Structures are given as C-alpha cells and as structure tokens.
Amino acid sequence: MRFRRLTNEELEPLEEDFIQFLASSHITAKEWLGLKEKNEEKVEELIGLFSDIVLEKVFSKIDCLQHRTKDTIRVFYCQEDKIIMTGLQISDPNKDLTNPADLTVLENPASLDGSVKVFQVEKAYVKERADEVFSMLYKDECQIASKSMFDALVKMYEMTT
Numbered sequence: 001m002r003f004r005r006l007t008n009e010e011l012e013p014l015e016e017d018f019i020q021f022l023a024s025s026h027i028t029a030k031e032w033l034g035l036k037e038k039n040e041e042k043v044e045e046l047i048g049l050f051s052d053i054v055l056e057k058v059f060s061k062i063d064c065l066q067h068r069t070k071d072t073i074r075v076f077y078c079q080e081d082k083i084i085m086t087g088l089q090i091s092d093p094n095k096d097l098t099n100p101a102d103l104t105v106l107e108n109p110a111s112l113d114g115s116v117k118v119f120q121v122e123k124a125y126v127k128e129r130a131d132e133v134f135s136m137l138y139k140d141e142c143q144i145a146s147k148s149m150f151d152a153l154v155k156m157y158e159m160t161t
Contacts, residue, residue: 001048003055003134011047014054021050059130065137066145073097075150076142078133084122086153091115106152118157 011018022032025046035042065076074087088097088106095102125132136142 002052002131003059004051004138005044005048006051006054014050017054018050021053022046055134056130059133062133062144064145064147064150065133065142066149067136067140067142068098070096070098073103073153075145075153076136077147077150078129080129082122082124083132084120086120086150086157087118088153088156089117089119106149106156118153118160120154120157 006014019029022028027035027046035046063078065078067074067076071091072087072089074085077084077086090097090105092105095105097103097105127135137144
C-alpha cells in the first residue's frame with residue numbers, strides 16, 4: 001500500500017466508487033462476497049489499492065499546507081514540480097501563532113512586540129508529489145491551508161526583500 005488504508009467510515013460514502021473499482025477489476029458482486037468469506041488477505045489488498053487511488057486523487061487537489069508553532073507559521077504551496085514554502089517567525093511572547101485569533105499579525109505585522117522574520121525557500125520534489133503531500137500531512141503534521149494564507153505571507157515577504 002502506497003499511502004494508508006481508508007477507514008470504514010471513509011469507505012462508506014465511497015461504496016458506489018468501490019463497486020465501480022471492483023467492476024473495472026472484473027470482480028462481480030458474487031465474487032466479492034466469496035472473497036470476503038474465504039480470502040481476507042485479497043480483500044485487504046483490494047481495499048488498499050482502492051484507498052491508494054482515492055488518496056492520490058485527494059492529494060492531487062491539495063494546493064497549500066501549513067505548519068504552525070507558537071512562534072512560526074510555514075505555508076507550503078505544492079505546485080506540480082516543486083514546493084514553495086513561505087514562513088513567518090515572530091519573537092513576541094504575547095502572541096501564539098497556533099491561536100487563530102493571533103493570526104491577525106498577518107494583516108499588521110507592525111503591531112508585534114519584537115522582531116519579525118519572513119523567509120521563503122523552494123525545492124523540487126524528492127518523491128512524487130502525492131507522496132510528499134502525504135508525508136507532510138501524516139508525518140510532519142501539516143494541515144491543509146488556503147491559498148490566501150500563502151499569498152498573504154508572500155506579500156509580506158516581498159515587502160521585506
């Protein structure tokens with residue numbers, strides 16, 4: 001399995017898609033019921049393959065991811081061939097960038113007590129794009145972000161360079 005197995009709760013609304021997947025694999029409803037009774041390993045293999053197809057499609061639609069700590073926010077713009085990361089680091093002990101209310105700093109960085117550092121880097125994918133997005137979501141604990149968040153940080157970066 002390339003990514004992870006979808007949970008039963010995630011699979012339920014995809015029942016029709018799964019039936020189509022089985023049909024495209026030349027597995028009839030009767031054969032599927034037989035597999036469920038006699039070959040759990042094959043069932044798990046098919047669910048794993050279906051999960052990978054679904055997740056690859058989901059990951060291909062994700063444009064931006066973010067990772068926030070108390071003093072740093074990084075937003076990653078996942079383009080087709082590379083990732084551009086724009087970040088903001090603050091030294092204001094009264095602000096916590098994990099708190100949505102404190103994200104107003106993006107609108108007015110001059111309101112901060114302490115220094116502000118805005119930075120940007122880009123890199124080509126080491127693995128396939130979907131694998132990188134998966135890794136960032138599940139290993140690096142990133143969250144899906146809006147493109148407007150990335151654009152706001154880029155604007156701040158451009159004002160400081």
